[in-house]
Amino acid sequence: TALALSRQEPTPVSTPEVALREHIKQGEKAQLAGLVEELLAAGWPAMQIIDDCVISALDKVGELYTERVFFLPQLLLSAAAAEHVFQLLQKELANEESATHSGVIVIATVAGDIHDIGKNIVALMLRNHGFKVIDLGKDVSSERIVATAQAEQADLVGLSALMTTTMPGMADVVAALRVAGLQIPVLVGGAVVTPAYADSIGAHYAADATLAVKLAQELICDNGREEA
Ligand code: B12
Known part of the structure; x- marks a missing residue:
């Protein structure tokens, strides 16, 4: 079907956020650092990169896994790519919030x-x-x-x-x-x-x-x- 075919085609990577989602989904680490840099330079808060790119990519991967389009190896690669993005953002995340409470x-x-x-x-x-x-x-x-x-x-x-x-x-x-x-x-x-x-x-x-x-x-x- 058209739907099934469209999944095999690469998603157009017009903007860094779309590209970042796509690379996480495909589990490709090579370009993650550059894309994260680009988004930070464009003024994206680290937390927004996590919400709009990392989490949404993993949600998509979860759907594809449910639909048996993706299998465990792909799930693992995507998860590793997501973790890599967190590592890249650690410093920014620490800077974005200051201590307000303790416990x-x-x-x-x-x-x-x-x-x-x-x-x-x-x-x-x-x-x-x-x-x-x-x-x-x-x-x-x-x-x-x-x-x-x-x-x-x-x-x-x-x-x-x-x-x-x-x-x-x-x-x-x-x-x-x-x-x-x-x-x-x-x-x-x-x-x-x-x-x-x-x-x-x-x-x-x-x-x-x-x-x-x-x-x-x-x-x-x-x-x-x-x-x-
Ligand atoms: C990545 C992933 C993996 C990775 C995990 C890597 C890792 N280090 O975590 C790997 C590949 C290892 C994996 C393995 C498996 N997975 Co998996 N996995 C996923 C996937 C795609 C994404 C999960 C994720 O990280 N989401 C992103 C994070 C940010 O979201 P989150 O965890 O929900 O967390 C947010 C909130 O929930 C909340 N939150 C989370 N924790 C907490 C805690 C507190 C205290 C609070 C307040 C809030 C909070 O805040 C977070 C930030 O917003 C999901 C699909 C999905 N959409 O959930 C399947 C999914 C969870 N996996 C699933 C399955 C079945 C498995 C396996 C059994 C597969 C297998 N056949 O071996 C194994 C499990 C082995 C095991 N014993 O645990 C199923 C579970 C089905 C079910 N309903 O029970 C899912 C739903 C996929 C599916 N659609 O079938 N998986």
């Missing part, structure tokens, strides 16, 4: 789940807003999350899950925290997570990194942490 946040992708790109963005943004973020990485057991939250006297736990099969791990973490006597708020996110699910497990939901920062600030305030 200790333990963040992790739940057990069985190795998706960490979104979690890494959220962790980076929280750090840029003055939180002390302890990032336990991906595929992290609830035991380890609880133990760290306890040892670090965390004000908040952030959890990421990208798959329907791993999302229930979030409920396990909330339950384990409560069993351990920790009443701290839990903030959850990730493509499959919904506000209703968060509600059902006694957690809070944020759809993206900007909202995660906002909610973390509110929740840590509400939790009574006074010192800066």
